[in-house]
Amino acid sequence: MDQPSILGINRTQDGTISIFDGGKHVVSIHKERLTKRKHHWGRLGDMKLYKEHIAAMNRPFDLVVECWSADNEIERKEEYHEELRTVLDLKPNARIVEISHHYSHLYSAYPPSGFETCAVMIIDSVGSPVEHIKYDYPGKEGKTGLFEVASYYYCHAGEITCIGKQLHDRDPENPQGLGNFYYKLTECLFKGEGNEGKVMGLAAYGNLDALDLPELDVQDGEVFIPKAWQELFKSTEYNFKDEIKTFQEKADLAAKAQDVFEKALIKIALWLSEKTGTKNIAYAGGCALNCVANTKVLEQGYDLFIPPAPHDGGTSVGCAIYGAVECFKIKNEYDWRFDYLGPDVKLEEITELVKNYPELSIEKPEDLIETCANHIYWGKILCVFQSNSEFGPRALGNRSIVADTRYAVNKFWINTFIKGREWFRPIAPFVLEEDVSEYFDFKGRTPFMLFTAFLNKKYIDKFPTIEHVDHSARIQTVIKDDNEFIYSLIKNFKEKTGVGIIANTSFNGKNETMVETLTDALNCFSKNAIHHLVVPPYIISKKTEVINPLQLSSYKV
Structure with a gap:
């Protein structure tokens, strides 16, 4: 029997779509990869855009599941639904289902976690208005004009219970919630949007004792921001581009x-954990991209699952999983432990495309891994493009720059x-999973760059490309089953150097989104110092x- 075809849509920041056949993933992609506009929000016209670029969008759909957030676009919902009906091939009995924002995050985290029993925390700056939340939660009755900023759940054997929410009226003069704080x-x-990673990088340069500011007030999962912090956030003196405060003062604040x-x-x-009686925690929402904080939670002894795209982009996966599990009662078997979810790319087309770039030459080495490892050993910067782009904000080896x-x-x-x-932005390392404890104070797997680790003492100052000022790095462990090319490249490089690490950052130029197509890759490569x-x-x-770069001897270690 054919599996139902399900389209999940994130209508908010970091607009995305995900297509599932029943409980099986087909493809996911960020809108920004097609429009080249970072954090591009979901808007009218998106279905035509996706259909032009994603072959799987031309199939007949049994179900569309969408999630919205706090912006006013939901007031135009009928226009969006008319677009679905006119642009897509919807089956005669196809349904369009809407779920609230934090619920879409929940379904992106709990079903793929592999936990039979777990607690779930969803923490971001704003989710759906309470009027659009259809399920029960403590204190629901009578509330209006409020928006979710944190949601907590207990999940067991597929049953989900909301055990608490923090709500906020979005008063900019009185921000509350952990996501709003950051x-x-x-x-x-x-x-501007999407700069939280800069703050994390800057924080490592700061002095914790320089500012006398209170801790946040945490009460039963709700976070309240003291007045001292609220007043400081009104200051314009800390703007990084201005010179009112020094670099050190800005770092101290971070x-x-x-x-x-x-x-x-x-x-x-x-x-x-105490309320639910479990140390298994699934965690999503924008705050789950704070890899330094994630590591501090992990160190408390919790079994922590964070999906590869815990931010708003990942909610399209949550929508599609919701459709499979709740609308079609398909047993959840989706294991989000592999994140190369983008569309197939015919890599052989590169031989024709490169003819449009007379300044470039192409070859097919007898031993590609050996050739690439030699280039890195000789000090060259390489960019790697493989089929099926990563879904989420991290480059994981299919759209990467390596060194x-x-x-x-x-x-x-x-x-x-x-x-x-x-200049202070850190670069992440790929590290062979079998070697991770040799180089870092870390055990286990972290294939999605969602945790940090400190270098072991004997390796401090040995790897300056990836070592942050506090001797930490946002590591990505690699096994052969994760990414065979990257794994083999590191193994070969290790044979030459004794070092089972190479540097990795996203394949894009200044103020650009990660490349998606072969043409994107050629354009970015040809104009940058790669x-x-x-x-x-x-x-x-x-x-x-x-x-x-090694010819710039003053920078050589």
């Missing part, structure tokens, strides 16, 4: 705020000449050679 902090330091954020999150996890970790110049080169970003583009089994080079 949102306001980020706005204070870096204007450090203090990161510290109180971590302590509040640990208190929430403790409360939730040797042993030379500080590589971090300088990537941040300055390729990414065009702040030495080789790897599209297995091919390698593309520039006829005019780019300077080797």
Whole structure:
């Protein structure tokens, strides 16, 4: 019997779609990868855009599940539904189902977690208005004009119970909730969307004792922001681009705020574990991208599952899983432990496409892994493009820039000449999973770059490309089944150097989204200071050679 075809849609920030055949994943993609506009919100016209680029969108659908958030677009819901009916091939009895924002996060985290029993925490800056929440939760009756900022659940054998929510009226003069705290902090330091990672990177340079500011007030999972913090967030003096405050003063603020954020999150996890009687926790929402804080929770002894795309982008997966499990009563078997969910790419097309770039040459080496490992060993910067892009904000080896970790110049080169970003931004390492405890104070798997680890003492200052100022790194462990090319590349590099680590950052230029198509890859490679583009089994080079970073001897360690 054919499985029902399900379309999950995230209508809010970081717009995405996910297609499932029953409980089996087919494809997921971010809107920004197609429009090249970072964090692009879901809007009218999206279905035509997706249909033009994603072949699976041309199938007949049995069900569409969508989630909205706090913006006013939901008031145009009928226009969105008319678009679904006119642009897509909906079967005669197809349904369009809406679920609330935190519920979509929940279904992206609990069913794929593999836990039979667990607690779930969903924490972000804002979710759905209470009027759009259809399920029961404590204190639901009579509430209006409020929005969810945190939701907590107990899940057992597929049964879900909401055990608490924090709600907020969105008064900008009185922000509350852990997600709002970090949102306001980020706005204070870096204007614009998606800059929370900059704050995390900056925090490591700060002095925790420099600012006398209180901890956040945590009561039964609800987080309240003291007046001292609220007043500070109104200041314009900490804007990173301005020179009113020094770099150190800005770093001190980031450090203090990161510290109180971590302590509040640990208190929430403790409360939730005690209330539910389980140490299994699934965690999603924008706050779950704070990998430093995630690590502090992990260190408390919890079994913590965070999906690869815990932010709003991941909610389209949650919508599709909800459709399979709740609407079609399909037994959940989706295990989100593999994140190369993008559309198939015919890599062989690169041989024709490269002819449009007379400045480039292409070859098919007899031993591609050996060739690439040699290039990295010789100090070259490579970008890697493989089929099926990563879904979520992290480059995991299919849309990555890679380099040797042993030379500080590589971090300088990537941040300055390729990414065009702040000098203090750290670069992540790939590390062979079998070697992770050799290099880092960490055990187990972390394949999605959602945790940090400190370098073991004997390796401090040995890998400056990936070592942050506090000797930590946002690590990604790799086994052969995760990504065979990247695994083999690291293994070969280790045979040459004794080092089972290479640096990894997302394949994009300054202020760009990650590349999605082969043409994107060629365009980005050709205009940036990258030495080789790897599209297995091919390698593309520039006829005019780019300077080797190791020739900048003053940066060599």
